[in-house]
Amino acid sequence: MRETKDIFYWIAPELAVLEKTLCEALASPVPLIAEMGMHLVRSGGKRLRPALYLLAAKSCEGFDEKKALPLAAAIELIHMASLVHDDVIDHASTRRGAATANAKWGNQIAVLAGDHIFAQAFLLVSGKGYTEAVGDRMASLVQGLCAGEILQDSSLYTAEHDLEEYERRIAMKTADFLATCCELGGIVGGASPEVCEGLKAYGKAVGMAFQITDDLLDVTGDEERIGKPAGNDIRQGVVTLPFIRALETSPDREELCRIVTNQDMSDEMVARAIEIVRASDGIDVARARAEAYIAEAGRVLPEAVGGEAREAFLRAAAYIGKRDF
Amino acid sequence: MRETKDIFYWIAPELAVLEKTLCEALASPVPLIAEMGMHLVRSGGKRLRPALYLLAAKSCEGFDEKKALPLAAAIELIHMASLVHDDVIDHASTRRGAATANAKWGNQIAVLAGDHIFAQAFLLVSGKGYTEAVGDRMASLVQGLCAGEILQDSSLYTAEHDLEEYERRIAMKTADFLATCCELGGIVGGASPEVCEGLKAYGKAVGMAFQITDDLLDVTGDEERIGKPAGNDIRQGVVTLPFIRALETSPDREELCRIVTNQDMSDEMVARAIEIVRASDGIDVARARAEAYIAEAGRVLPEAVGGEAREAFLRAAAYIGKRDF
Numbered sequence: 001m002r003e004t005k006d007i008f009y010w011i012a013p014e015l016a017v018l019e020k021t022l023c024e025a026l027a028s029p030v031p032l033i034a035e036m037g038m039h040l041v042r043s044g045g046k047r048l049r050p051a052l053y054l055l056a057a058k059s060c061e062g063f064d065e066k067k068a069l070p071l072a073a074a075i076e077l078i079h080m081a082s083l084v085h086d087d088v089i090d091h092a093s094t095r096r097g098a099a100t101a102n103a104k105w106g107n108q109i110a111v112l113a114g115d116h117i118f119a120q121a122f123l124l125v126s127g128k129g130y131t132e133a134v135g136d137r138m139a140s141l142v143q144g145l146c147a148g149e150i151l152q153d154s155s156l157y158t159a160e161h162d163l164e165e166y167e168r169r170i171a172m173k174t175a176d177f178l179a180t181c182c183e184l185g186g187i188v189g190g191a192s193p194e195v196c197e198g199l200k201a202y203g204k205a206v207g208m209a210f211q212i213t214d215d216l217l218d219v220t221g222d223e224e225r226i227g228k229p230a231g232n233d234i235r236q237g238v239v240t241l242p243f244i245r246a247l248e249t250s251p252d253r254e255e256l257c258r259i260v261t262n263q264d265m266s267d268e269m270v271a272r273a274i275e276i277v278r279a280s281d282g283i284d285v286a287r288a289r290a291e292a293y294i295a296e297a298g299r300v301l302p303e304a305v306g307g308e309a310r311e312a313f314l315r316a317a318a319y320i321g322k323r324d325f
Numbered sequence: 326m327r328e329t330k331d332i333f334y335w336i337a338p339e340l341a342v343l344e345k346t347l348c349e350a351l352a353s354p355v356p357l358i359a360e361m362g363m364h365l366v367r368s369g370g371k372r373l374r375p376a377l378y379l380l381a382a383k384s385c386e387g388f389d390e391k392k393a394l395p396l397a398a399a400i401e402l403i404h405m406a407s408l409v410h411d412d413v414i415d416h417a418s419t420r421r422g423a424a425t426a427n428a429k430w431g432n433q434i435a436v437l438a439g440d441h442i443f444a445q446a447f448l449l450v451s452g453k454g455y456t457e458a459v460g461d462r463m464a465s466l467v468q469g470l471c472a473g474e475i476l477q478d479s480s481l482y483t484a485e486h487d488l489e490e491y492e493r494r495i496a497m498k499t500a501d502f503l504a505t506c507c508e509l510g511g512i513v514g515g516a517s518p519e520v521c522e523g524l525k526a527y528g529k530a531v532g533m534a535f536q537i538t539d540d541l542l543d544v545t546g547d548e549e550r551i552g553k554p555a556g557n558d559i560r561q562g563v564v565t566l567p568f569i570r571a572l573e574t575s576p577d578r579e580e581l582c583r584i585v586t587n588q589d590m591s592d593e594m595v596a597r598a599i600e601i602v603r604a605s606d607g608i609d610v611a612r613a614r615a616e617a618y619i620a621e622a623g624r625v626l627p628e629a630v631g632g633e634a635r636e637a638f639l640r641a642a643a644y645i646g647k648r649d650f
Contacts, residue, residue, distance in 0.1 A: 028472070030476060085437070089436055108478060111439075112414070112474050112475050113471070115470075116468055119466075125460075135451040153437075
């Protein structure tokens, strides 16, 4: 598994400062809050969202590390807080191999810790001289994540999905976030509105590919590699692209439909559902869709982004399309 | 029961616009989010926090209703979101006589709805030309609320409390919020830093009195009047000033200590604990403390605040000190 810092070596110095900024931001005079903050920073994560933001910011002429860093940390804090709340909602006990906040401290504290971290994100960017667009994008980001989760919750354990609905769902859940990261990089780097739009389109395409790949890994991966049991999505009622395709084309689609709509899926049923999907063309279709988005990312990247920055963007896109992490 | 709009009639026009702004802010293209928003606005609430903010803002020479309103709504949204999460945490099924969001839609949706409303608060103030101090105060506010809850959680069902610890706890939970509302009014109204500090001190004193009175009502009130069963605090392990005093001075303090530290308190035990407190001087001591804060509020109110505004501030303080709602 290649690490984010290898893929993003062009911004390695900034990513190193980011870790320090995150530690400082999560410090607190309340011991329990400080303890949770350290646990969350140390549990790691790919830092993909701040990395894309920093890449976009550094590709602009007006880049200033000192000015850009607080927002990079704020972006990661928003991601972190949303994961803390997701884990409460999903009753998850581990993430990336470490205990979740709800498993370690209980749901009550985890809900409050998530709120505290969301607020810290907004606190970090206040008084830093960012334009008002920054606060607007951050708040819209959080709202999009919540709306995406609420929409997803309302379609759990159903078999009526199609590509369009799936893509709308993963856009709200993931791709719009990555799009905003790239757009914010452009804004903070002082890029023109056209370049900001192009960066945002790159982030959106990369984000779509990222989520499709993530969904694929849940079907093709094993627990050791992805840090959670395979079939996790379908067990929770989340019907992803490989399943949607198999529900349309597999000769066993009726059996698959009975499984994915069953709220008390046994391990055997999950294994059988994955078997049906693997035998169908669902995985190939999803892979092709991810590749199409990676190609799109390269196409929409603004021409103004050249040299080392361009290489870094294309390397990131290619990596996300092929990732097995 | 007098309503907030009677007490705050000097700002009645602004409070009317506030309701409209809240409805607009909680609208959403996602039907479930819109439905929850409407439920929350209609469930009412005293709107005390935005009322204090508007009072402070309108007392300043630079007051501009159009500019001030979005922040008034944002303040109420922060309060609303924190109540939604509190109700999840406390497994509360009713608030102000209406079903809570968690009771109506489940914990998952309620956690996400709270996040969505927090974000909406920040979205409302972005692009409105407020100074950076506004975002800073709002984020600090949310953090203070969370830290206060986390601190309170760690001292539930214990008998080791004293006045100082109690006052620190209610400051974080309530009074700092009301202080910030008044300070923000000064900031948005263009008051001098000295006047902003004075307004903040007024809000803090009123907030202390407000929470002490709230805690008193839980001992002296009945379910019909306060919309929740009496003894609710002690049942949940929250030891308030009347209890703290009774634990020091009551001849039955050992029995009281055994009850308040019992995590499986029966209805009979709650009733007996309240009986012990009512027979002690706990209620008088708490009442005197609230009155002292109301007097302090009048003393610290900046001299620059005169005329109708001054009257409105003093009327609000007197009301809060005597409230039975």
